[in-house]
Amino acid sequence: MTRRPDVVVAGGGVAGVMAAITARRHGLAVTLVDDNATPGGQVFREPSAFARTVTPPDHERREGDRLRELLRRSGVRVLSGWGIWSVQPGYRLDLSNDFAVQVLEAGSLVAATGAVERFFPFAGWTDPAVMGLAGASLLMRAGGVLPGRRTLVAGAGPLLFSVAHQVLDAGGEVVAIVDTATRTQWAARAATLALDPARLKTGVAWMARLARAGIPVLGGAVIRQARRGEDDLDVTIGSVRGGAPVRSVRCDAIACGYGLKPSLGLTRMLKARHVFDEAAGYWHPHADPFGRTDVAGLYVTGDGAGVRGAQMARLRGILTGHGLAFDHGRIDAATLAHLARPLLRAMRRLEVVSRAMTSLMNPRPAIMKEAEMHAPDTLMCRCERVSIAAGGQAIRDGAGDMNQFKAWTRCGMGPCQGRMCEDSARQLLARHTARAPTEVGAFTQRLPLRPVPVRALSGNFAYADIVLPQAAPP
Amino acid sequence: MSAVMSRPAVMDVAVLGAGVMGSTAALFLARQGRRVALIDRKAIFREASGVNAGTLTLNMTRAALVPHALKGREMWLEARSWLGRDVGAVATPGLSLAFTEAECALLEERAAARREMGAPISVVGAARALEVEPGLNTTVRAAAYCPLDGFIPAYGVGRGYCLALCEAGVEIMENSAVDGIARAGGHYEIVSAGQVIARARSIVLAGGAWLERMMAWLGLRMRVKCLVNQLVVTERLPPVMGSVVSIANGLLSLKQFVNGTVVMGGGWQGRGHVDTGETSVIPANLVGNVRLASFTIPRLSEARIARIWLGFESETDDAMPAIGPIPGWENAFVIGCVHSGFTSGPYMGRLLAQAMDGQAVDLKAFDPARLLLSLPSAHKGFCS
Numbered sequence: 065m066t067r068r069p070d071v072v073v074a075g076g077g078v079a080g081v082m083a084a085i086t087a088r089r090h091g092l093a094v095t096l097v098d099d100n101a102t103p104g105g106q107v108f109r110e111p112s113a114f115a116r117t118v119t120p121p122d123h124e125r126r127e128g129d130r131l132r133e134l135l136r137r138s139g140v141r142v143l144s145g146w147g148i149w150s151v152q153p154g155y156r157l158d159l160s161n162d163f164a165v166q167v168l169e170a171g172s173l174v175a176a177t178g179a180v181e182r183f184f185p186f187a188g189w190t191d192p193a194v195m196g197l198a199g200a201s202l203l204m205r206a207g208g209v210l211p212g213r214r215t216l217v218a219g220a221g222p223l224l225f226s227v228a229h230q231v232l233d234a235g236g237e238v239v240a241i242v243d244t245a246t247r248t249q250w251a252a253r254a255a256t257l258a259l260d261p262a263r264l265k266t267g268v269a270w271m272a273r274l275a276r277a278g279i280p281v282l283g284g285a286v287i288r289q290a291r292r293g294e295d296d297l298d299v300t301i302g303s304v305r306g307g308a309p310v311r312s313v314r315c316d317a318i319a320c321g322y323g324l325k326p327s328l329g330l331t332r333m334l335k336a337r338h339v340f341d342e343a344a345g346y347w348h349p350h351a352d353p354f355g356r357t358d359v360a361g362l363y364v365t366g367d368g369a370g371v372r373g374a375q376m377a378r379l380r381g382i383l384t385g386h387g388l389a390f391d392h393g394r395i396d397a398a399t400l401a402h403l404a405r406p407l408l409r410a411m412r413r414l415e416v417v418s419r420a421m422t423s424l425m426n427p428r429p430a431i432m433k434e435a436e437m438h439a440p441d442t443l444m445c446r447c448e449r450v451s452i453a454a455g456g457q458a459i460r461d462g463a464g465d466m467n468q469f470k471a472w473t474r475c476g477m478g479p480c481q482g483r484m485c486e487d488s489a490r491q492l493l494a495r496h497t498a499r500a501p502t503e504v505g506a507f508t509q510r511l512p513l514r515p516v517p518v519r520a521l522s523g524n525f526a527y528a529d530i531v532l533p534q535a536a537p538p
Numbered sequence: 539m540s541a542v543m544s545r546p547a548v549m550d551v552a553v554l555g556a557g558v559m560g561s562t563a564a565l566f567l568a569r570q571g572r573r574v575a576l577i578d579r580k581a582i583f584r585e586a587s588g589v590n591a592g593t594l595t596l597n598m599t600r601a602a603l604v605p606h607a608l609k610g611r612e613m614w615l616e617a618r619s620w621l622g623r624d625v626g627a628v629a630t631p632g633l634s635l636a637f638t639e640a641e642c643a644l645l646e647e648r649a650a651a652r653r654e655m656g657a658p659i660s661v662v663g664a665a666r667a668l669e670v671e672p673g674l675n676t677t678v679r680a681a682a683y684c685p686l687d688g689f690i691p692a693y694g695v696g697r698g699y700c701l702a703l704c705e706a707g708v709e710i711m712e713n714s715a716v717d718g719i720a721r722a723g724g725h726y727e728i729v730s731a732g733q734v735i736a737r738a739r740s741i742v743l744a745g746g747a748w749l750e751r752m753m754a755w756l757g758l759r760m761r762v763k764c765l766v767n768q769l770v771v772t773e774r775l776p777p778v779m780g781s782v783v784s785i786a787n788g789l790l791s792l793k794q795f796v797n798g799t800v801v802m803g804g805g806w807q808g809r810g811h812v813d814t815g816e817t818s819v820i821p822a823n824l825v826g827n828v829r830l831a832s833f834t835i836p837r838l839s840e841a842r843i844a845r846i847w848l849g850f851e852s853e854t855d856d857a858m859p860a861i862g863p864i865p866g867w868e869n870a871f872v873i874g875c876v877h878s879g880f881t882s883g884p885y886m887g888r889l890l891a892q893a894m895d896g897q898a899v900d901l902k903a904f905d906p907a908r909l910l911l912s913l914p915s916a917h918k919g920f921c922s
């Protein structure tokens with residue numbers, strides 16, 4: 065039996081790892097849980113042995129290896145390969161893998177579970193050759209595998225260009241980039257990039273490379289339909305403003321995503337206060353710069369507190385680590401202020417750029433309207449096979465909020481717990497009932513946060529081992 | 539303030555609580571030609587009536603309720619004829635199992651009690667049980683077999699009701715939390731957030747687990763018990779079972795829905811309180827429920843759990859509902875607090891509507907007066 069830690073950090077991305085290491089340096093007993101085989105999270109994910117041989121060692125790989133090495137020497141207890149499926153106040157976390165469950169308890173909990181990709185449907189999106197930008201990136205970064213020979217990259221936000229760049233790096237072809245944001249919208253934000261020279265440099269290099277390769281970047285555009293052909297996809301692209309199709313292209317893979325949104329499972333389960341970020345189009349937990357939420361002992365750090373990118377995630381993680389040290393009486397207020405000052409200064413500069421990027425990731429309600437108009441039979445919930453038209457009918461029948469909508473359609477009741485369809489449902493409801501997205505609410509978070517194998521939960525047991533409560537009356 | 543102008547018109551009946559009890563009563567009252575307002579603080583069918591396990595079982599229903607459950611089950615299966623649409627009710631056989639000697643004795647006893655009340659239940663051996671349900675654990679010793687069982691995907695039923703209620707002309711008022719009732723000039727005023735949101739000659743209190751709170755508005759204290767029931771649902775599976783399965787001690791209810799998901803219930807308790815609406819899983823009870831289910835249908839051990847939830851159910855000591863006039867209050871009625879109330883809901887809701895219409899129906903066993911305590915309420919919940 066290991067001793068009860070002071071802090072459990074949920075999530076082993078850059079934010080979680082830095083929070084854990086920092087808190088440990090201040091003398092706190094820290095356990096870090098992550099569901100991947102090794103820590104690193106989304107950006108610094110450890111490449112497979114194969115991937116190491118086929119892709120060049122970029123900045124992310126070097127940084128990731130350094131992060132893992134730091135963590136290994138830090139004295140933080142690391143539980144990799146365990147998913148958190150339940151959390152209760154106090155805090156009790158229930159973990160599982162395919163074979164077993166275990167329980168962790170600590171007085172402080174850091175939610176560092178990062179961000180998840182936002183998605184909106186288009187006709188044909190359920191074809192196996194269509195994947196998320198995050199999925200495509202994972203495939204290349206961790207697996208060393210290309211999404212296809214000819215990939216169409218679509219959606220919104222800077223991830224488009226990051227993924228296109230990765231495809232080229234891995235020797236693939238990018239057919240085109242389809243972006244909901246217009247050139248004007250990008251131009252309006254581009255100036256802020258000057259505040260973040262590193263990102264500016266990367267951005268300029270990516271764009272130059274796309275231009276050199278002659279890859280068309282279609283702004284203010286969305287995929288209207290992808291039709292399966294003999295051995296590729298025939299894709300029709302439309303304008304976000306509707307009207308006639310803009311162009312059609314052929315490809316054998318589509319990587320599509322509409323930016324990121326914070327992963328809210330833990331903070332929703334613990335009923336922390338959440339606020340809606342209009343510009344970004346998502347809910348995030350309310351927290352101070354150290355990540356303290358309105359729930360005592362609950363912190364949120366990294367992209368889970370609002371999507372700001374890897375650099376900010378690192379800084380936020382360190383700040384949360386210092387905050388934990390102060391809250392546990394390891395350092396005094398003056399030391400905290402001294403440690404925090406340079407971090408806060410760096411964050412203020414990055415914040416302007418990151419905020420500009422989050423608004424470019426937000427595709428706005430037009431996108432569901434587009435899909436509903438052109439392809440009402442398209443599924444909005446893949447798990448439960450609910451079409452956009454069926455969703456619209458439920459609203460006309462009287463479903464006025466997110467949870468009634470879920471009950472009447474099963475949209476969001478499947479294994480993904482609504483991660484894929486919640487944004488579509490919210491947009492559909494808001495538009496049909498002429499209300500703001502905040503007014504139609506959110507799906508109620510239910511346990512488990514991720515599916516738990518029955519075998520893992522039940523363990524090996526005999527009938528006599530089952531602890532039965534008192535029998536029901538006759 | 540233009541108080542007079544903005545005052546809501548006087549309805550014939552205001553029904554408070556849009557679960558299966560209140561909604562059914564409202565539907566049949568409206569069909570009698572009355573002007574009805576149906577008021578809920580949430581949306582229709584979002585509490586017990588929308589989150590229950592949807593089992594239409596006789597094996598699990600208290601013996602005394604069997605005659606009513608039989609009628610309710612029948613109504614669900616024929617929803618088209620009175621609700622105007624199908625609600626996905628499926629008729630299957632039901633089995634209650636015994637794995638130990640003690641359970642065999644319990645099984646005999648319970649089956650006999652239910653048989654006496656009209657349930658066609660017979661105790662059969664392992665071979666017959668496995669014939670009815672090949673997915674069972676083969677160590678089963680005996681089973682109480684009932685040809686009349688079944689289930690409904692409860693979460694979607696509110697939609698059918700919503701449409702039927704609109705067709706019948708019921709005014710549905712959602713998101714309207716009532717916090718008091720006042721008597722004014724021969725009618726009742728329904729108050730929400732300090733505003734009179736409806737006025738009616740008669741009222742029906744149908745607040746489910748919140749009925750105790752509603753009765754307190756009238757200065758009455760009603761003795762009910764509140765349960766926080768746990769349900770566990772798997773991801774979709776290929777067919778693993780085709781009947782409703784429970785065990786002798788009543789602590790399991792198990793069935794596979796048409797979409798392939800399996801719901802595990804049986805009245806295992808979580809923590810929660812009706813006043814806050816907060817609930818949380820008791821880990822040991824989750825493990826117990828899941829073990830019992832996967833022991834009973836061994837193929838469930840290959841499944842993954844997709845969702846766990848808890849809901850509030852209220853019941854009386856004698857498992858019978860409170861249905862009828864509220865003592866001391868003119869034109870005020872109550873309905874609710876019956877064990878397994880989803881099954882018998884449509885029947886009981888219609889019964890109240892018939893009684894209010896002056897039809898000769900026997901509500902003696904349901905008389906709310908038997909549940910009233912003379913002491914003023916301390917307003918404390920029984921769920922802890």
Ligand SMILES: Cc1cc2nc3c(=O)[nH]c(=O)nc-3n(C[C@H](O)[C@H](O)[C@H](O)COP(=O)(O)OP(=O)(O)OC[C@H]3O[C@@H](n4cnc5c(N)ncnc54)[C@H](O)[C@@H]3O)c2cc1C
Nearest residue numbers: 075077078079099105106148177178198201366367373374
């Ligand atoms: C495809 C893609 C590409 C990106 N590229 C860039 C980029 O180039 N530059 C940039 O600045 N940002 C990029 N981002 C954004 C990036 O994700 C973040 O900025 C950064 O990774 C945030 O770090 P984090 O520690 O907050 O979260 P993450 O790195 O996402 O780490 C969270 C970790 O928590 C784990 N986790 C979540 N829930 C649970 C649970 N219930 N149980 C156990 N573990 C759990 C996750 O598996 C993950 O390992 C990209 C994101 C994606 C999806």
Ligand SMILES: Cc1cc2nc3c(=O)[nH]c(=O)nc-3n(C[C@H](O)[C@H](O)[C@H](O)COP(=O)(O)OP(=O)(O)OC[C@H]3O[C@@H](n4cnc5c(N)ncnc54)[C@H](O)[C@@H]3O)c2cc1C
Nearest residue numbers: 555557558559579587590591593716746849878879880881
């Ligand atoms: C988890 C679970 C599983 C169950 N499984 C089964 C089963 O398998 N088979 C079976 O037959 N029965 C089952 N039951 C029991 C059954 O669900 C209930 O008996 C039945 O639904 C009760 O109906 P009701 O209309 O009385 O209550 P409810 O459906 O709870 O309706 C009461 C309504 O009153 C409203 N309300 C409360 N206070 C106010 C207020 N102040 N102002 C306005 N509105 C208010 C609520 O919002 C609610 O909508 C189960 C119950 C639960 C919780």
